[in-house]
Amino acid sequence: MNEHYRPEPGTPMEDLETPCLVIDMDDLDHNMDVIADTYEGKSTKLRGHSKNHKTPAIAHRQIRRGGTVGGVCAAKVSEAEVMVHGGISSVFITSEIVEPMKIERLAALADQAEMLVACDQSSNARDLSKAAQARGVEISVVIELETGLARCGVRDTDSGVALAKEISALPGLRFRGVMSHQTIPDMPDREDRAVEAARTIKGVIDLKNAIEGEGILIDIVSTGETWSYDVAADIPGVTEIQGGSYLMMETHYSYMTEFHYAGKILATIISTPRPGVAIGDAGVRAVSSLSGMPTVFERPGVTVAALDSDHAVFKLESGASLKVGDQVLLIPAQQDAMVSRWDRFIGLRKGKVEVVWDITARGCHN
Amino acid sequence: MERPIFHPVGTPVEQLDTPALVIDLDVMDQNIRTFQGYFSATSVKARPVVTSHLCPQIARRQLDAGGTVGGIAVTTLGEAEVFANSGFTDILLANQVVTVSKIRRLCALAGQTSIGIAVDNPDNAKQLSEGAVAAGAELRVLVEIEAGMGRCGVTPGADAVALAQVVDGLPGLRFTGIMGSVPGPKGDDDPSAHEAKSRANLQVILDNKAAMEQAGLSVSVVSVGGTHCYAQAIQMPGVTEVRAGRYPLMDHRLKPFLPALAPAARILASVISHPIDGMAVLDAGHKATAPDQGRPVLEGIDGGIATRFSAEHGIVELEGDAQSKLNPGDKAWLVPYELGATVNQYDYFRAYKNGKLEGFWPISARGRLA
Numbered sequence: 001m002n003e004h005y006r007p008e009p010g011t012p013m014e015d016l017e018t019p020c021l022v023i024d025m026d027d028l029d030h031n032m033d034v035i036a037d038t039y040e041g042k043s044t045k046l047r048g049h050s051k052n053h054k055t056p057a058i059a060h061r062q063i064r065r066g067g068t069v070g071g072v073c074a075a076k077v078s079e080a081e082v083m084v085h086g087g088i089s090s091v092f093i094t095s096e097i098v099e100p101m102k103i104e105r106l107a108a109l110a111d112q113a114e115m116l117v118a119c120d121q122s123s124n125a126r127d128l129s130k131a132a133q134a135r136g137v138e139i140s141v142v143i144e145l146e147t148g149l150a151r152c153g154v155r156d157t158d159s160g161v162a163l164a165k166e167i168s169a170l171p172g173l174r175f176r177g178v179m180s181h182q183t184i185p186d187m188p189d190r191e192d193r194a195v196e197a198a199r200t201i202k203g204v205i206d207l208k209n210a211i212e213g214e215g216i217l218i219d220i221v222s223t224g225e226t227w228s229y230d231v232a233a234d235i236p237g238v239t240e241i242q243g244g245s246y247l248m249m250e251t252h253y254s255y256m257t258e259f260h261y262a263g264k265i266l267a268t269i270i271s272t273p274r275p276g277v278a279i280g281d282a283g284v285r286a287v288s289s290l291s292g293m294p295t296v297f298e299r300p301g302v303t304v305a306a307l308d309s310d311h312a313v314f315k316l317e318s319g320a321s322l323k324v325g326d327q328v329l330l331i332p333a334q335q336d337a338m339v340s341r342w343d344r345f346i347g348l349r350k351g352k353v354e355v356v357w358d359i360t361a362r363g364c365h366n
Numbered sequence: 367m368e369r370p371i372f373h374p375v376g377t378p379v380e381q382l383d384t385p386a387l388v389i390d391l392d393v394m395d396q397n398i399r400t401f402q403g404y405f406s407a408t409s410v411k412a413r414p415v416v417t418s419h420l421c422p423q424i425a426r427r428q429l430d431a432g433g434t435v436g437g438i439a440v441t442t443l444g445e446a447e448v449f450a451n452s453g454f455t456d457i458l459l460a461n462q463v464v465t466v467s468k469i470r471r472l473c474a475l476a477g478q479t480s481i482g483i484a485v486d487n488p489d490n491a492k493q494l495s496e497g498a499v500a501a502g503a504e505l506r507v508l509v510e511i512e513a514g515m516g517r518c519g520v521t522p523g524a525d526a527v528a529l530a531q532v533v534d535g536l537p538g539l540r541f542t543g544i545m546g547s548v549p550g551p552k553g554d555d556d557p558s559a560h561e562a563k564s565r566a567n568l569q570v571i572l573d574n575k576a577a578m579e580q581a582g583l584s585v586s587v588v589s590v591g592g593t594h595c596y597a598q599a600i601q602m603p604g605v606t607e608v609r610a611g612r613y614p615l616m617d618h619r620l621k622p623f624l625p626a627l628a629p630a631a632r633i634l635a636s637v638i639s640h641p642i643d644g645m646a647v648l649d650a651g652h653k654a655t656a657p658d659q660g661r662p663v664l665e666g667i668d669g670g671i672a673t674r675f676s677a678e679h680g681i682v683e684l685e686g687d688a689q690s691k692l693n694p695g696d697k698a699w700l701v702p703y704e705l706g707a708t709v710n711q712y713d714y715f716r717a718y719k720n721g722k723l724e725g726f727w728p729i730s731a732r733g734r735l736a
Binding site: 017097123151273277325341365 | 367371383385417461462463464468486512515519520521636638641642645649652657676678681695704706707710713735
């Protein structure tokens with residue numbers, strides 16, 4: 001972990017040691033304000049996913065700027081710990097927590113903050129109940145429904161209703177509602193996305209109605225991702241949207257032009273060995289190539305031809321030029337993979353360091 | 367940082383909190399003995415590339431096992447600083463360092479320990495010279511030759527000789543020789559075809575030694591990489607050292623090319639859901655495995671294949687008898703496809719012997735990319 005590198009506020013971007021993870025504060029604030037404006041006056045709000053930024057300071061910033069339920073999502077127990085220790089008062093762990101050690105940690109957190117957790121199996125619900133009872137705490141439980149990811153989640157309405165009945169009757173647990181995740185191929189047209197969201201989210205609304213039909217109260221219907229942040233809010237019954245990619249942005253969502261590319265890797269050209277080729281000091285370990293090559297920001301004619309562990313090979317079309325020592329900004333195809341490789345964000349405004357944020361939940365896999 | 371549970375030494379490895387990056391020390395030590403043994407009866411020696419594991423404790427074991435030049439290689443300046451602070455006295459930074467502030471750091475480091483650096487253009491050589499003179503330090507310089515990587519490196523031949531002459535004439539720099547990397551195997555490359563390709567690429571590097579010596583320069587080091595081409599490199603007169611990194615821990619990608627070595631680093635994961643007969647979901651996704659260059663491989667479950675890694679979840683598809691295995695709470699073992707990317711996602715190796723935890727070994731240079 002690079003503990004010593006913490007540039008002073010006011011340091012110009014040109015003087016930063018590279019590679020490093022930078023975040024444009026104007027763009028970040030803009031993206032946060034899009035969320036605040038979208039949900040203003042609506043009953044649906046964002047519960048921002050902290051797995052995308054892993055940084056309590058960023059979670060607090062979105063909560064302050066508005067449009068949220070006042071809490072966050074987390075993917076892992078350790079990530080939730082970082083958020084609770086960072087002062088977040090409500091954390092929804094959107095994965096199933098099944099191992100005894102992790103259930104204990106979750107129950108301990110429930111003494112410090114409101115803790116919600118996804119569940120898709122009754123044995124797990126009973127384990128959660130036992131741990132909550134033993135500690136005298138309450139754990140909120142949300143049933144996950146599978147809606148297209150082919151991953152976790154109950155598979156149909158009947159099993160969801162049966163599980164809801166069981167959870168409602170278990171001591172130490174508070175049954176809160178239902179959740180689902182969906183992913184879609186590129187869908188630039190908002191109307192297309194609205195149709196797709198209505199189709200994939202229908203299952204979770206059906207489950208909510210069926211559970212309520214049994215006389216069980218529901219106060220959370222959590223669904224959606226960045227791609228459906230706007231259209232899912234128009235679906236009656238949806239109370240929370242899980243979204244995180246909108247903050248840094250990624251080329252995967254390039255069609256969502258209302259969001260700006262805020263998070264980038266700053267790299268330096270270290271070699272120009274042949275005409276038409278330049279080598280940068282950021283590779284897979286810095287930026288990730290998970291969903292495709294990163295894109296060079298605002299340098300027409302320059303593309304990433306290959307990404308090795310620690311080098312980017314840039315291809316220059318005629319007219320484009322890069323010399324040794326030049327800096328290049330890379331935007332990722334998948335931002336959470338990029339963020340997961342760094343210990344801190346260097347926040348820049350108008351090209352100068354404004355803030356340095358430790359990514360305190362980096363490496364929180366467990 | 368990772369927030370692991372620091373289990374007591376002696377804890378059975380399968381009881382560790384997951385996901386965890388785990389190394390079997392016996393397998394690792396055997397890999398080190400086997401690989402470095404290849405260099406025991408030859409003048410060519412290994413230079414361990416510690417970028418693959420970023421862990422001083424492992425590097426120390428490598429140097430202690432013999433068959434090496436007594437020094438290590440790193441890829442970034444940050445890594446060089448960590449290993450210098452851990453007592454390593456011969457560090458080759460096998461990469462270009464070009465910015466003013468980094469050259470200053472590099473030369474400061476050269477005041478503490480012996481530093482080698484790769485150079486591929488004369489302007490950079492001049493900057494390094496100025497930095498070294500200002501710091502009162504000396505840098506060992508290797509001219510990097512492009513030999514098939516399509517990356518850094520001067521064009522072989524006249525350009526390389528001219529660059530070597532520039533370096534040789536500059537104060538603060540000691541021209542010691544040449545280095546080059548040859549491309550590793552990709553995907554389904556056939557091992558014997560890959561060997562032939564490596565030999566040709568290594569010859570490209572070696573030809574420069576002869577040309578430089580003809581021009582009156584003394585070339586004492588010919589450093590080539592990496593692990594995959596060691597056997598060809600050893601047979602080629604003139605090569606003095608092989609930079610190799612992945613052999614102690616191995617990975618799935620390199621397995622067919624080094625059949626005498628076994629994977630020592632694996633990811634221990636837990637099943638969090640088994641929602642349908644044909645599928646189990648693991649708690650290790652792409653953040654815990656870094657499958658950018660290839661998916662990790664599920665070990666030990668016949669009929670089980672790891673097929674998808676989203677951010678936080680790994681999906682295992684199950685066929686036949688395997689459908690009754692991998693139930694919630696069960697453990698699963700994954701062999702990384704590409705070691706370096708996986709190591710980069712963790713702060714600790716969980717080191718074990720005979721199935722019992724020996725300790726948490728810090729991956730001290732993790733994240734030191736700058």
